[in-house]
Amino acid sequence: ERLWWICPIRSWIDAKKAGMAGRFWCPPRKGWVKFNLCGIVYEDEAGCGGVLRDLDGVARAVFSGPVVAKDSIAAEVGAITIALDMFLAMGWNGKSSLIIELGSKEICCWIENSGLRPWVLLPCFKEIDIRLARIGNVCSAIADKNGNDSAFALAVAGIRRHGMYNAWW
Secondary structure (H helix, E strand, O other): OHHHHHOHHHHHHHHHHOOOHHHHOOOOOOOEEEEEEEEEEEOOEEEEEEEEEOOOOOEEEEEEEEOOOOOHHHHHHHHHHHHHHHHHHOOOEOOEEEEEEEOOHHHHHHHHOHHHOOHHHHHHHHHHHHHHHHHOOEEEEEOOOOOOHHHHHHHHHHHHOOOOEEEEO
16 A cells, blocks of 8 residues: 555556455446545544545545544545545546445445434535435445555545645546
C-alpha cells in the first residue's frame, strides 16, 4: 500500500505479479467502477476518504478530508455523499455503473432498505437518495478484510486536513 501513494498503477501491477492483487482489492465487473470508502472518528475528530478505481485497478479519483460526525457510521455516510458528488462532477454518469464498497454491513443494508435507516441519519440519506436517483445504476457492497486499506489511510489523513481534498483524472 505504501507504493500506491507514489505510483498507483505500478503498485497494482506489482501486486498482480506477486499474486497478491486479490488480497487488497477486487476489481469491479466490466462496465463498472468501484469507490472504496471509509469514515473514522478519533478523539472527537472525524475524517473520511475514498478511492475510485476502474476495472484495471487504476485509481481515477481520490478524496480525503474532515467531516462533521460523532461516530464512524455517520462519517462513512458522509463519505458516501462526497463520493456520489464526485462521480457526478466527473461526468461519468451514464458511462459507467458505480459500486460503493464500504466496511459496514449496516450501512449497506440502510442504502438498500430505507425502512431500516436510523431516524438521526434520515436527512443524510435523503441527500444520498437524490444523488442515487441521478446516477441510476449503483450498488453497494461490503469490502473484503483488507479491501479498504487505501480508503482508510485517506480517512486518517482527512482528520488532519483543514478542508476537503479531492482530485480526479
